[in-house]
Structures are given as C-alpha cells and as structure tokens.
Amino acid sequence: MIDLEVIHRVQETLIARKDAAPDSSYVASLYAKGTDAICKKVAEEAAEVIMAAKDGDRLHLVREVCDVWFHTLVLMTHFGIGVDDVMMEFRRREGISGIDEKKSRGTK
Numbered sequence: 001m002i003d004l005e006v007i008h009r010v011q012e013t014l015i016a017r018k019d020a021a022p023d024s025s026y027v028a029s030l031y032a033k034g035t036d037a038i039c040k041k042v043a044e045e046a047a048e049v050i051m052a053a054k055d056g057d058r059l060h061l062v063r064e065v066c067d068v069w070f071h072t073l074v075l076m077t078h079f080g081i082g083v084d085d086v087m088m089e090f091r092r093r094e095g096i097s098g099i100d101e102k103k104s105r106g107t108k
C-alpha cells in the first residue's frame with residue numbers, strides 16, 4: 001500500500017504556489033481566479049469522472065479521479081484545509097462505522 005506521502009508533498013507545493021505570481025504556474029493562476037473558478041474545475045473534473053466510469057476504461061477512470069482529487073486539493077489549500085484534516089475526519093467516521101454497518105444489515 002502506498003502511503004499518503006505524495007499527497008502531502010503535492011499539498012506543500014500547492015501551499016508554496018500561494019505566494020507565486022499568477023502567470024508563473026497553473027495552480028497560481030487558479031488561485032488568482034478565485035473560489036468560483038476553483039469550484040468550477042472541481043465540478044468539471046467530477047463530471048469527467050462520471051463519464052470515465054461509464055466508458056469502462058480503468059486507466060481513464062484512474063486519471064480522472066486523480067484530476068478531481070488534485071483540484072479538490074487546490075480548493076482545500078485555498079481554504080487552508082490540510083490533508084490531515086480530511087484524514088482525521090475519515091478516522092472519526094471509522095469510529096462510528098459500526099452504526100452504519102448495522103444499518104446496512106438492517107439490524108438497527
């Protein structure tokens with residue numbers, strides 16, 4: 001299993017891009033366009049994930065999922081949310097997952 005090191009590394013780059021000139025990189029230009037433009041990219045990439053899921057090409061789907069994760073990471077970084085914040089939320093949900101498992105078995 002590959003750990004989350006790569007995502008942390010990419011987020012470090014995204015943090016550094018906050019101080020970069022808008023025309024110096026793709027991410028810096030997205031920050032300069034603002035929240036609406038970043039959200040639009042997330043929505044576009046999510047739509048592309050759906051299309052890839054329907055065309056049945058596994059590699060295409062992996063690449064589109066990577067695009068949506070990446071643009072979500074840009075959005076998170078724009079709002080000062082770290083990878084660890086989301087990992088903590090996953091861990092919290094793991095702690096309550098027993099309740100959901102019972103529900104899915106119909107035992108309440």
Ligand SMILES: N=c1c2ncn([C@@H]3O[C@H](COP(=O)(O)OP(=O)(O)OP(=O)(O)O)[C@@H](O)[C@H]3O)c2ncn1[C@@H]1O[C@H](COP(=O)(O)O)[C@@H](O)[C@H]1O
Pocket residue numbers: 010013014017025026027028066067070
């Ligand atoms: N992981 C990525 C990554 N994934 C996708 N993209 C870019 O996201 C853009 C949008 O993808 P699209 O499929 O919509 O392509 P497009 O139609 O050309 O894009 P638009 O003109 O519509 O915005 C493309 O330009 C991709 O190159 C990425 N750009 C950067 N990264 C990472 O972010 C770091 C910082 O990037 P820069 O700020 O560009 O140096 C890089 O070192 C990488 O690690």
